[in-house]
Amino acid sequence: MLKTTLSYTHLISLLFFTFIGYIIYSANTGREILFFQIxxxxxxxxxxxxxxxxxxxxxxxxxxxxxxxxxxNGRQILLGSFIVFGLMTVEEFSQMYIPTRxxxxxxLAANYLGIGIAGQITKSKYxxxx
Numbered sequence: 001m002l003k004t005t006l007s008y009t010h011l012i013s014l015l016f017f018t019f020i021g022y023i024i025y026s027a028n029t030g031r032e033i034l035f036f037q038i039x040x041x042x043x044x045x046x047x048x049x050x051x052x053x054x055x056x057x058x059x060x061x062x063x064x065x066x067x068x069x070x071x072x073n074g075r076q077i078l079l080g081s082f083i084v085f086g087l088m089t090v091e092e093f094s095q096m097y098i099p100t101r102x103x104x105x106x107x108l109a110a111n112y113l114g115i116g117i118a119g120q121i122t123k124s125k126y127x128x129x130x
Contacts, residue, residue: 009060009064010064013064016056017057017060020057023035023053024091027100028098029100030100047107048110050107050111050114051110051111051113051117053114054088054111054114055113056114056118057084057114058085058114058115058119059080059121060080061080061083061084062079062080062081062119062122063080065079065080067125067126068080075130076129076130078119078122078128081115081116085112088108088111088115089108089111092104092107
């Protein structure tokens with residue numbers, strides 16, 4: 001039973017990671033997809049999308065890695081959150097060099113907020129203390 005649950009988790013995670021990749025690819029190439037049109041009509045939709053999507057990404061990666069942590073100055077850091085933090089930082093700064101994109105500090109902060117929320121949920125679920 002546990003293996004079946006893990007395989008569903010892996011499948012859902014793979015599909016979600018692919019969805020995030022498609023969104024980034026579409027934005028980088030200037031493609032207008034339905035997702036972008038939907039969030040345009042939601043107040044603060046872009047920022048909410050960053051918080052929710054990147055938060056889910058961090059949560060799923062944390063789960064996939066079994067909530068693995070490492071210590072920095074005595075504080076437990078989730079490996080999955082750390083990886084997503086690094087990737088999203090690079091992705092946001094890379095937008096400075098992509099003609100169809102615009103770097104935005106608020107988008108970066110929204111990504112970090114989503115990662116932070118996901119980290120707290122993961123730590124709570126796995127009873128990890130700082």
